[in-house]
Amino acid sequence: xxxxxxxxxxxKYYQVxxxxxxxxxxxxxxxxxxxxxxxxxxxxxxxxxxxxxHGDSPELIVKRIxxxxxxxxxxxxPPMKFGVAAYSIVRDSExxxxxxxxxITNVKxxxxxxxxxxxxxxxxxxERQLTLQDYSVSNRGLRSGLLGTPAQxxxxxxxxxxxxxxxxxxxxxxxLEEMERFSEAIIQVTT
Numbered sequence: 001x002x003x004x005x006x007x008x009x010x011x012k013y014y015q016v017x018x019x020x021x022x023x024x025x026x027x028x029x030x031x032x033x034x035x036x037x038x039x040x041x042x043x044x045x046x047x048x049x050x051x052x053x054h055g056d057s058p059e060l061i062v063k064r065i066x067x068x069x070x071x072x073x074x075x076x077x078p079p080m081k082f083g084v085a086a087y088s089i090v091r092d093s094e095x096x097x098x099x100x101x102x103x104i105t106n107v108k109x110x111x112x113x114x115x116x117x118x119x120x121x122x123x124x125x126x127e128r129q130l131t132l133q134d135y136s137v138s139n140r141g142l143r144s145g146l147l148g149t150p151a152q153x154x155x156x157x158x159x160x161x162x163x164x165x166x167x168x169x170x171x172x173x174x175x176l177e178e179m180e181r182f183s184e185a186i187i188q189v190t191t
Contacts, residue, residue, distance in 0.1 A: 002028065032083065039071045045071035046143050051083035052169060055144035062163035081166040085095045086171050087141030095146050104173060105142075150185040157186070 001021040003006045009016045032050030035041060044051050051068050052062060065082050072080055087104075091097045144160075146153050146168070160168075172178030 007033070030081075031046065032081070033124055034085075041071065042066065044068070046075055046077070048080065050083060050166075052083040052085065055085045055087065055140040057143065057145065058159045058165075059164045061160065061165060065164045081163055083167040083169055084144055084160060084165050085139035085141045086144035086146045086168045088146040088153065088170055088178065089183050090146075090148070090150055090178075090181055090188075092149060097149075098144060098158075101147065120171075139169070144168075146170075151187065153186055154189070 001016070001019055002025050002035045005022075007019045007021070027055070030050060031048045032052050033040070033044045033048050034052035034054070035044060039052075039116050051064075053064050061082075061084055062100070068080065072078070080128055088099045089097050089104075091100060098175070117179060148156070157168075170182065172182065
């Protein structure tokens with residue numbers, strides 16, 4: 001569909017008849033995916049341009065990056081990009097950070113949806129177990145540690161860059177206000 005009009009495909013899982021997609025992309029879109037099972041990592045290393053990981057420390061992320069680099073090289077493929085899920089809290093003081101962290105992680109085991117999360121975790125092949133705090137923020141974003149004053153967050157981003165992280169999937173709440181804060185305190189200062 002990216003290359004020709006009136007595309008037809010009859011596969012095991014999908015069937016497409018006489019499909020027209022316009023406008024055509026000028027170049028192949030950047031494809032990224034995440035997963036921690038062996039099957040997911042094998043597929044991603046062969047088929048994707050980027051690998052996105054759950055939040056974790058740079059020390060753990062570098063091990064995943066090295067693993068994916070080895071997989072790519074073994075398949076004779078060019079280097080890929082690496083991303084990490086990260087929840088950001090940027091404040092002027094550590095006290096303000098602590099207050100915001102308490103607000104977003106105020107989750108009790110009786111909360112609606114917690115039982116569903118426990119059931120989902122049981123059926124996954126995650127490398128690490130989730131905590132109640134992880135439940136409050138998706139993709140283990142708090143484990144990345146983009147929490148603190150602007151200088152602390154900038155230093156943490158530099159640690160990730162040093163181990164090979166190319167991009168972040170940023171999370172925050174409320175989205176608009178926090179992204180504006182991140183932009184003003186982090187992005188505009190470093191560019």
